[in-house]
Amino acid sequence: MKGLLIKDMRLMKAQRNFFAMVAILAVVLSFSTQDISFIVGYLGCMMPQFVLSTISYDEFDNGYAFLFTLPISRKGYVLEKYCFGLLLCAASLALAVLLSYGVGLAKGVRDFQSTWVAVPIVFSATAVLLSILLPLHLKFGAEKARFAIIGVIGAIFVLVYAVVKIPGVFGIDMKQFASAIYALNHVALTAGALAFALCIALLSMKISTAILCRREF
Amino acid sequence: MLELQNVKKAYKNFSLDCSMRVKEGQITGLVGQNGAGKSTAFKAALGLISFDGGRITLFGKDIKALSSKDRARIGVVFPDSGFSGYLTVKDIVPVLKNLYSAFDAPFLIEQAGRFGLPLNQQIKAFSTGMKAKLKVLIAISHHANLLILDEPTLGLDVVARDELLFMLREYMEQDERRAILISSHLSADLETLCDDLYMIHRGRIVLHEDTDVLLSDYALLKMDRAQFDTLDKRFILSCKDEPYGYSCLTNQRQFYMENYPQVAIEKGSIDGMMTMMIKGVSA
Numbered sequence: 001m002k003g004l005l006i007k008d009m010r011l012m013k014a015q016r017n018f019f020a021m022v023a024i025l026a027v028v029l030s031f032s033t034q035d036i037s038f039i040v041g042y043l044g045c046m047m048p049q050f051v052l053s054t055i056s057y058d059e060f061d062n063g064y065a066f067l068f069t070l071p072i073s074r075k076g077y078v079l080e081k082y083c084f085g086l087l088l089c090a091a092s093l094a095l096a097v098l099l100s101y102g103v104g105l106a107k108g109v110r111d112f113q114s115t116w117v118a119v120p121i122v123f124s125a126t127a128v129l130l131s132i133l134l135p136l137h138l139k140f141g142a143e144k145a146r147f148a149i150i151g152v153i154g155a156i157f158v159l160v161y162a163v164v165k166i167p168g169v170f171g172i173d174m175k176q177f178a179s180a181i182y183a184l185n186h187v188a189l190t191a192g193a194l195a196f197a198l199c200i201a202l203l204s205m206k207i208s209t210a211i212l213c214r215r216e217f
Numbered sequence: 218m219l220e221l222q223n224v225k226k227a228y229k230n231f232s233l234d235c236s237m238r239v240k241e242g243q244i245t246g247l248v249g250q251n252g253a254g255k256s257t258a259f260k261a262a263l264g265l266i267s268f269d270g271g272r273i274t275l276f277g278k279d280i281k282a283l284s285s286k287d288r289a290r291i292g293v294v295f296p297d298s299g300f301s302g303y304l305t306v307k308d309i310v311p312v313l314k315n316l317y318s319a320f321d322a323p324f325l326i327e328q329a330g331r332f333g334l335p336l337n338q339q340i341k342a343f344s345t346g347m348k349a350k351l352k353v354l355i356a357i358s359h360h361a362n363l364l365i366l367d368e369p370t371l372g373l374d375v376v377a378r379d380e381l382l383f384m385l386r387e388y389m390e391q392d393e394r395r396a397i398l399i400s401s402h403l404s405a406d407l408e409t410l411c412d413d414l415y416m417i418h419r420g421r422i423v424l425h426e427d428t429d430v431l432l433s434d435y436a437l438l439k440m441d442r443a444q445f446d447t448l449d450k451r452f453i454l455s456c457k458d459e460p461y462g463y464s465c466l467t468n469q470r471q472f473y474m475e476n477y478p479q480v481a482i483e484k485g486s487i488d489g490m491m492t493m494m495i496k497g498v499s500a
Contacts, residue, residue, distance in 0.1 A: 002315040003315035014339075061301075064298075065295055065297075066295055069291065216260075
């Protein structure tokens with residue numbers, strides 16, 4: 001797996017200008033908002049794109065056929081992509097915190113609590129987003145996955161709408177439920193978000209492995 | 218070392234039904250037209266595609282039971298696939314170092330220099346010949362026991378092809394337990410390199426013979442219709458209608474040289490044999 005991680009990191013090197021541009025844009029945009037934790041959310045949202053781009057590089061020019069003649073299993077390849085996503089997410093959030101402190105100090109901000117609150121939540125959200133996107137990319141490839149993503153977003157929208165509206169039909173007040181969640185201890189909320197992301201990531205990894213094991217190159 | 222036993226794979230417009238064996242210490246060639254099934258056979262042998270029937274064994278193990286350690290004993294070249302073009306040779310070295318315990322980094326770097334491959338240039342900027350040489354260098358740089366090379370000389374000029382074939386000969390000379398399975402549509406490459414040859418047509422192996430035998434015993438007979446009518450056809454493998462009469466492929470060149478001196482006899486060449494096996498009919 002280490003060899004594959006090195007390959008992906010070297011491929012990321014080819015995108016260093018784009019990454020630098022994203023970081024600069026985050027800093028510039030954060031000057032126009034009150035909330036300095038914006039950088040954390042912005043960089044977190046951008047991360048899956050970089051992880052997915054390594055799949056596109058692997059896939060380009062029938063690259064999978066060669067990759068799977070190397071001493072790696074398809075399960076190992078999937079595991080590496082999730083680990084790489086995790087590492088990249090952690091690294092970009094660390095950078096986001098640094099930038100957030102830099103911007104905050106420049107703006108005279110002394111309270112950085114919002115940044116620290118955002119980190120685990122954004123980390124969980126990014127992990128969930130990546131867990132949805134990775135199997136789609138492995139199944140459909142970079143091009144077709146775009147259409148699949150639109151379908152998934154539509155499905156999520158319908159699901160959220162149903163979750164919000166259907167309980168009302170049975171007389172369940174969702175506002176009360178939401179208030180109960182907000183009232184939860186911050187640590188419990190963070191732990192819950194991380195646990196939820198972990199469960200989704202494990203399920204996603206299982207699906208991705210099954211998809212890749214069935215593919216022919 | 219590698220054996221395909223009645224391996225079957227069916228697609229909508231093509232089916233493979235193939236048996237072949239690559240022995241230790243030998244270079245085995247697979248020749249055939251474009252679309253004959255060479256790449257499908259290779260991909261089946263490497264576990265890249267599933268197959269509907271038959272059995273494939275590699276290093277004495279079923280292909281489905283191969284471990285990463287076993288895979289590390291194979292070096293592979295595909296004409297249309299390799300490391301991402303956005304990587305450089307320098308990027309690839311640590312990748313291979315961490316994938317293969319036997320990877321010989323100094324060898325790869327030294328050979329890259331010998332063949333004029335820049336270490337810091339992205340592979341996508343390499344010429345076709347440079348890319349082909351790099352692929353073969355990567356395949357042999359971890360002391361693989363078996364090389365599976367699908368059209369490694371595709372798109373190369375004569376000089377680059379010679380250099381590449383030289384690399385393969387050197388690789389074989391280093392250890393007599395090694396083996397190579399190679400495909401090419403350029404028969405001249407295989408004639409000088411291979412110990413035995415398989416010919417594949419429409420997914421079926423139509424001929425298997427030692428290269429020496431092919432070149433010494435096989436021949437193309439050219440004759441008019443009257444000569445054809447009186448010809449002993451016991452050793453004729455296939456014949457083809459020609460404007461001047463018939464051309465026939467035989468595996469008993471000496472017999473026809475002694476008994477039919479009036480018939481024009483051309484020494485066997487893989488190209489000639491392939492044409493006869495594909496376009497000819499049995500006598």
